[in-house]
Amino acid sequence: MTIQTRKIGLNRGKNRIWLEGKILTYFGIEHGMRFDVVNSPNSLLILINPDGKRKIAGNKARPIIDMSAGTIDASEFVSRVVSVQPIKPGSNGNYPGIILTGIPVPLQK
Secondary structure, three states, rough: OOOEEOOOOOEEEEEEEEOOOOOHHHHHOOOOOEEEEEEEOOOEEEEEEOOOEEEOEOOOOOOOEEEHHHHHHHOOOOOOOOEEEEEEEEEEEEOEEEEEEOOOOOOOO
16 A cells, blocks of 8 residues: 555535545554645645644544645646655655645546
């Protein structure tokens, strides 16, 4: 389970990415950890940071990251689907992280 895909959903007409449970714990991310989000063209970095502006919600068994319109729209995703890959501890100090990258999806007829 090193790469997963997730759809960019909608909540009241606004973009939303919801990550929860096993995908986060597998990547070493737990409830209560703090994180920052870094935008870049067609990707978002979720970087665990003890002084981060955001906090992992949920509970110990089911951590949750819920990002909505402002964060997602600022990243200029050109896709409605993202790959979810871990950032190994060491490449981000001693903390884990996640990179979300847009995946081109063919238009359905």
